[in-house]
Amino acid sequence: AQSVTQLGSHVSVSEGALVLLRCNYSSSVPPYLFWYVQYPNQGLQLLLKYTSAATLVKGINGFEAEFKKSETSFHLTKPSAHMSDAAEYFCAVNTPGMNRDDKIIFGKGTRLHILP
Amino acid sequence: EPEVTQTPSHQVTQMGQEVILRCVPISNHLYFYWYRQILGQKVEFLVSFYNNEISEKSEIFDDQFSVERPDGSNFTLKIRSTKLEDSAMYFCASSPPLRSSYEQYFGPGTRLTVT
Numbered sequence: 001a002q003s004v005t006q007l008g009s010h011v012s013v014s015e016g017a018l019v020l021l022r023c024n025y026s027s028s029v030p031p032y033l034f035w036y037v038q039y040p041n042q043g044l045q046l047l048l049k050y051t052s053a054a055t056l057v058k059g060i061n062g063f064e065a066e067f068k069k070s071e072t073s074f075h076l077t078k079p080s081a082h083m084s085d086a087a088e089y090f091c092a093v094n095t096p097g098m099n100r101d102d103k104i105i106f107g108k109g110t111r112l113h114i115l116p
Numbered sequence: 117e118p119e120v121t122q123t124p125s126h127q128v129t130q131m132g133q134e135v136i137l138r139c140v141p142i143s144n145h146l147y148f149y150w151y152r153q154i155l156g157q158k159v160e161f162l163v164s165f166y167n168n169e170i171s172e173k174s175e176i177f178d179d180q181f182s183v184e185r186p187d188g189s190n191f192t193l194k195i196r197s198t199k200l201e202d203s204a205m206y207f208c209a210s211s212p213p214l215r216s217s218y219e220q221y222f223g224p225g226t227r228l229t230v231t
Contacts, residue, residue: 032218032219034219036222042224042225043207043222043223043224043225044159044207044222044225045222046219046221046222049219051218090158090159092159094218094219094220095218102147102164102211102218103149103161103164103172103174104149104151104159104161104209104218104220105161106158106159106160107158108157108158109158
């Protein structure tokens with residue numbers, strides 16, 4: 001069965017500092033991995049996705065994530081935090097099935113706080 | 117850029133009442149989903165729908181829930197008799213016919229408040 005674990009329900013970083021949000025996954029088959037962002041009172045926006053091509057994936061707003069199979073990790077990073085990055089971030093996994101059934105499994109989310 | 121839309125954005129209903137949440141998926145998509153997010157918790161899968169039938173449903177999706185694609189554009193979630201614990205944000209998602217990445221495109225959500 002698939003699962004996603006996000007370490008840290010809250011992360012605080014100073015403006016301009018490195019952002020690192022941790023995600024580990026569990027999947028019995030090669031996964032497709034995603035990071036979604038949710039701003040207050042808004043829906044889910046896709047930041048980036050891993051689809052078994054390049055292991056380092058670049059997304060929107062300067063975010064990137066690296067797929068590490070040996071560590072079953074897909075951590076999200078951004079070199080320099082901006083105040084507008086304050087939001088909830090969800091790591092998620094989907095696995096390709098032999099049939100059409102699929103669903104995205106979300107982690108519990110990490111709320112990112114940016115300190116001035 | 118095409119996007120998934122949902123109406124209403126906020127629905128308030130009394131316990132025991134029926135509600136219908138509406139979604140318009142992206143036009144050429146063939147796979148449809150509903151998820152929910154109880155306040156402060158993670159997003160949970162409810163149901164997937166393909167070729168006019170349910171593909172998979174979670175334990176949450178009991179007999180009180182139903183989905184329908186009444187025409188070529190809308191995708192609805194009906195809760196027959198709402199309970200207080202149905203209060204949540206409900207997200208609709210859709211996925212294109214070519215499953216190159218299994219990415220799902222999410223709507224902005226409907227916040228359901230049951231009083």
